[in-house]
Amino acid sequence: MEYDVIIVGGGAAGLTAAVYAARRKMKTLIITMNIGGQASEATKIENYPGFLGVNGAKLMTKFQKQAMKSGAEIVFDEVKEVKEIGDRYTVKTSSKEYTTKAVILAFGKTPRSLNIPGEEIFKGMGVSYCATCDLPLFKDKTVAIVGGGNAALDAALYGSKIAKKVYLIHRRDEFRGFEDLVGQVKKKENVELLLSYVITEIKGKDRVNSIVVQDLKTSQTKELQVDGVFVEIGSEVKTDFIKGLIKVDEKNQIIITNNCETFYPDRNEIRPGIFAAGDVTNTPFKQVVVSGGEGCKAALQAYNYIHGIKQVLFTADWRK
Secondary structure (H helix, E strand, C coil), rough: CEEEEEEEEECCHHHHHHHHHHHHHEEEEEEEEECCCCCCCCCCCCCCCCCEEECCHHHHHHHHHHHHCCCCCEEEECCCEEEEECEEEEEEECEEEEEEEEEEECCCCCECCCCCCCCCCCCCCCEEECHHHHHHHHCCEEEEECCHHHHHHHHHHHHHCCCECCCCEECCCCCCCCCHHHHHHHCCCCCCEEEEEEEEEEECCCCCEEEEEEEECCCCEEEECCCEEECCCCCEEEHHHHHEEEEEECCCCCCCCCCCEECCCCCEEEEECCCCHHHHCCCCCCCCHHHHHHHHHHHHHHHHHCCCCCCCCCCCCCCC
């Protein structure tokens, strides 16, 4: 079966792209391993417009329902390969092969894990990979932040304004982030630095209530009472299945134009028919609202491409 557009990924970018693509009467298919991506793991999102506070999984379910109501189809599968065949693309999954006129890549980033006991159990119950999303839920509580780069330092600064106590845990003797950020963090009285330490276990009952940390120099361990653990050790963009097809940067992020178009891998020329949106791209702001907006742009640009339109000003798309 042939589609007008196939969207790889079922997070905020992919689901929003599906809404706009389907409403433009394009035959639309979403191929995804799950619904919601990282946003679905957030216990509460307080910075998405229109919601004072909403559970991430519930918000993403609303996205899904809207995409399906608009006419998009969803297949739960893993994409293994995307190939260009003439003026079409084939998208091969673990179980099937599809043909499409356009592809929107919106499969997001995968946070790096600590891979320690308790981490998987307490995801969404005290373990978070998004300080911006979840730190406000820990007002006047004690949290641990893991990492040594700018993301971890930013999270520690942010946490110092919200939490009662912040442990900043890093496996090396010094941080890898900007010196001015390091200086700011060191001035915060409620931030305790644990350098040359690692977390070896996360403990709790219904939620996180403690962590076990190990001093890498002495091998001694101790248990710290905490209410939350924020893992800020970076993310991975798994783009192996599209390498050789489009251009990516040194972090494997897909390089896009302002209109979510992609480039050939070996030159600064737009690759017709392949678009990208959300966290998988080199857009610096990794937020649900940004991903949604980019998903919209990618879908509208795909519509332009399919219909041979060079430039168009789209009017408001609010009504049925």
